[in-house]
Amino acid sequence: MSSPLSTVREHLKNGDKFTLFDENKVSTDDIVAAKTVSFSDSADNGLSLDESTEFTIEEKPVVLRVILHCWLHKDSSAAEYLADCQKLHLTNISFLQRNDLINWLTGESETSQYIGASEKTDASSQPSQKGDVSGKNDQSAPRSTTTSSGEATNIETEDPVLFKTLQNERVLLDHNSSLRGSKPIDFGYLIKDAELKLVHSLKSSSRSKSGKVSKGPVSRGTSSSSVLRKDPIILIPSATSSMITLGNIKEFLEHSKYINPRDVTVTKEDDLVTIEKKFDNISRPLRFLVVNNTRMFTKPEYWDRVVAVFTTGHTWQFANYQWNTPQDLFQHCNGYYFHFNGEDVPQHVQQWNVQRIALDKHQRFKDVEVVRFFWTNLEKSLIARGYH
Template identity: 70%
Template structure:
């Protein structure tokens, strides 16, 4: 058992010891962001155990150790949903532990699991593995390798240490001292967990998938939490008419105001209602309206939905208008978001569905490929393919509408 702060924290949390946050002057404080230490007091005892919240722990995210304050903050939110936890992390500017890592950490802190794939101790570092040719190979990943030093107990290692100093390899020592163990090692197999199985023989980083899943989970949770008000007041059947909640108001689609955009207010209605794309340059009739309406009947939603399509936010006089935004079309230019409630692509497309329409063969900018947007390609000349493109867009948006409470 390690004497580190992380393992000490685990023991106190497993024993349900009461803890108090302290500032630099050892005064009690409620805000963990301003706290400097944590004090544990065993039930029925007078002894107090104080741990520094700034101490780095063995728990690592993307190879970087996490401080004890982040671990304790995660524990405080053990009963919170992912959306509330993420919002509090952003508010306090603390490291956000992803959904999968958080579950793994909670199981370890509560004692449900004795190991964690994200905790690397000094014992796990620098260990060695023996290959099929009985050669000793260096291993930098203790998680994916079963080594001879793991199999041999501490007493056996002490017995062999003198022989290793005499110039014999570890396998030769084992062969001379314990033939049975040597034969066992020759038939051993490397044990892998689900994480190393996914990575295979090459070090592939799947962290982007974890973040993608978390973003979609947070969006779903926010949508469900927004619909709780209507559900608490009683179920509204189809015969009783539509609900009066904000979610029942006409949803909004934001499109670019740039003249270079392939979809503008002049051609968006024809495109979304009749599945026909017309180049804006070929449209002679211009309009000064800032709003276009499009109506769509979905298969899984009981009533037709009327969408308000706008190319600016001048009419967003109330915060509720942003709650009604269900899709944002982008040309890839970040200046488009300057007047939005969320003025960065990372924040915007965490709260709203993003769509990047482009022509087949056109290069998608590198930064757009990193955004959480759905990239949809149009054919430049074959207009009969527009039907399939529009059908894909509505099908994708329908899933989001259902998650937000439209039924």
């Protein structure tokens, strides 16, 4: 039997509409006053909104009411969703968890890292249900299946051999599903860890024994391996006067073409932009999350993943940062100041530990060289942090 969360997902994947009902079984638009949800016009057989689901936040199950409230705000910005959660006193699902949940509910993703064990085992329990129908239920009940034409046939009378086979059916697991589970995991990073911990230390030891001075263990950077497996983050200014915005940064960094922000058509305020990049000296392609605010930074690990900060030269940009002075910030993160050729760089920016990058104001073919310089500079920093 599927869980309420799985039932809701199947309906939402199919585009089914749902109706909320209050305690008097009257339809309502108030998610707080509602008691049940139904995917038909009737309140009968509705799902309780106070029932716990397999979706967890900090290992605590979330009720169905919070799931549907998040779904109702799937097209809202992070600020709008957070404001409504505070107004209604409902649990706020963090930015990354919210994206993960929406992708899972729409069917864009078949798995979610925040779904508890009971949901993950739900799919694997389905074959056993088939076995129950064949052999574990009432032996006197008629056994039926569905042919390719959709007509039900009695297995026991029409195909006794198949009936006996189904009675002894078992779910078989291969070594991949047993060892890896339901999610494919790339263990390639362990090769690099082994090389850093074992091979390099053995080489250093060998050089020491041969009379050469060992220079100590190889630096792995300041980030932990768990942080290195997650998408690095680029912070850009939220000011409308900035040369680089969420509207033009993807075209600039992925396709090496700078577009004036005033010429970009923005239909809605996006919370983030993702950029894919394959480096020459890093084994796997990296996906960068580009954001212009820190509202979703609900855990310290998000700051550990910040690898670059774009600045307009205004210190108010750093007011809500973990390191709110340029001196501290650019000791922890790479800083970049973009400007046009011929424009004066402010004196205080020249004193900051930032890379100043100049673009030509009119000749767009030169953008390729500028973007290549940026990625080369950032690649060195990524390798120093431990990305290999």
